Amino acid sequence: MHTVVIAPDSFKGTVDAAEVATALAEGWRSVRPDDEVRLLPMADGGEGTLDAFAVAVAGAVRHAVTVTGPVGAPVEASWLELPDGTAVVELAQTSGLTLLDPLQPFAAHTVGFGEAIAAALDAGARRLLLAIGGSSSTDGGTGLLGALGARFLDADGSDTALGNAGLAELATIDVSGLRALPPGGALVLSDVTNPLLGARGAASVFGPQKGATHEDVAVLEANLARLVDRAAAAAVDPSGRVAVAPGAGAAGGAGYGLLLWGATASSGASGVGEAIGLPAAAAAATVVVTGEGRYDDQTADGKVASYVAGLAPGRAMLVAGMIQAPTEGVFIAAASLTELAGGVAAAMAAPLVHLRSAGAALAEQSDT
Structure with a gap:
């Protein structure tokens, strides 16, 4: 059984962080119902x-x-x-x-x-x-x-x-x-x-x-x-x-x-993470799942996904609306809503559906 922490940012313009976390958890549990899943939606000081x-x-x-x-x-x-x-x-x-x-x-x-x-x-x-x-x-x-x-x-x-x-x-x-x-x-x-x-x-x-x-x-x-x-x-x-x-x-x-x-x-x-107890939760987790609307070269500049990955080296997974930068060496697995949906428009039209699919896809890739 895994202890899973789900700590995504919002997918700005489409879904807030709490909705993202809930959808990912539903997808994960559909594959691994016995895992302990904790939701800690994140933010970087902006809306949400x-x-x-x-x-x-x-x-x-x-x-x-x-x-x-x-x-x-x-x-x-x-x-x-x-x-x-x-x-x-x-x-x-x-x-x-x-x-x-x-x-x-x-x-x-x-x-x-x-x-x-x-x-x-x-x-x-x-x-x-x-x-x-x-x-x-x-x-x-x-x-x-x-x-x-x-x-x-x-x-x-x-x-x-x-x-x-x-x-x-x-x-x-x-x-x-x-x-x-x-x-x-x-x-x-x-x-x-x-x-x-x-x-x-x-x-x-x-x-x-x-x-x-x-x-x-x-x-x-x-x-x-x-x-x-x-x-x-x-x-x-x-x-x-x-x-x-x-x-x-x-x-x-x-x-x-x-x-x-x-x-x-x-x-x-980091301020939000410290305040909600994410460092301790991530340290105790088997897997930490994070996410954001667009994963690109700017993510490393203090964005939520980069911060969360730093808390769980070798245990972090990513979900993003679009992935436009290498994830190897940072995340052990990644899922793109655009790829799962077959295009940007389709991903944005039904983000929660594809977030659930992404959560299930990552659960399938986790160690048993």
């Missing part, structure tokens, strides 16, 4: 992170919250309370890219994310896990910090407009009313290590994904640079060291805002 925790952590409680959406309209979201008093808050739910149509690169902000964090603190959260992937804005985290009590003022002492556009008028930053971190601190979950400014920064790399034109990117960058300058003048980041820290450019600079607050940056996949 909260749902992954909800499935993986027994006793987790979801709390509904209404927040200000990325351009003002109310958004219904939730945060997750874990049994140890940790709160998981996901930016994609409150200030995410999928909440806007059309995209508004200068107006979009992170106020709702800050409001959800505040709600968790008001409820007594002792520690925060903050998943920041999938942002719609490039506001440098000013929206979320404003919701937590900071003020961003123009030359007349009035609050600046929300979003990146407001940074053009920024004169002074007042953090005297900024809420304190919870006793256990705050951990930022993201697979992005970019700094805030420059060729690898938030505006240059991610601005186009949020609707910015080539000309817009230069303005977004200049406004973020003004934020860094004003943060230095206000002694919030006197040396500018936070702006160049890995992850400061994540989520349009939401990473920068959270680091200014005192949060700690973490790899999204």
Whole structure:
């Protein structure tokens, strides 16, 4: 009998991680019904992170919250309370890219994310896990910090407009009313290590994904640079060291805002994995199955499948929608939904069907 841990990421745009894990388990059990199968759906700090925790952590409680959406309209979201008093808050739910149509690169902000964090603190959260992937804005985290009590003022002492556009008028930053971190601190979950400014920064790399034109990117960058300058003048980041820290450019600079607050940056996949106890579970397992929508050369850069494979050398199996990089030496077996379905369109039309087939195919390849 095998002890099997199933720890996939979501297949973005088609199936969430919990659904992927369930379908793979059903396929596996159809071949090996006596195996002990444990589901630990994963995430890298983007959309679906909260749902992954909800499935993986027994006793987790979801709390509904209404927040200000990325351009003002109310958004219904939730945060997750874990049994140890940790709160998981996901930016994609409150200030995410999928909440806007059309995209508004200068107006979009992170106020709702800050409001959800505040709600968790008001409820007594002792520690925060903050998943920041999938942002719609490039506001440098000013929206979320404003919701937590900071003020961003123009030359007349009035609050600046929300979003990146407001940074053009920024004169002074007042953090005297900024809420304190919870006793256990705050951990930022993201697979992005970019700094805030420059060729690898938030505006240059991610601005186009949020609707910015080539000309817009230069303005977004200049406004973020003004934020860094004003943060230095206000002694919030006197040396500018936070702006160049890995992850400061994540989520349009939401990473920068959270680091200014005192949060700690973490790899999204490893942060989620540690929080749900995946390393210990993988160490005790006979086989560990992971998966993602596309397995390619970028997977090794901190993606879930690479992280999980590193926890179970010689025992890891992969399921992917498409496999576009060698799996030999990393996984002992692999299954492609595209190959099982006979094409991309067929795989995407019925992903759960083919995920069950993939789970069964991997079970058949496992040692008896």
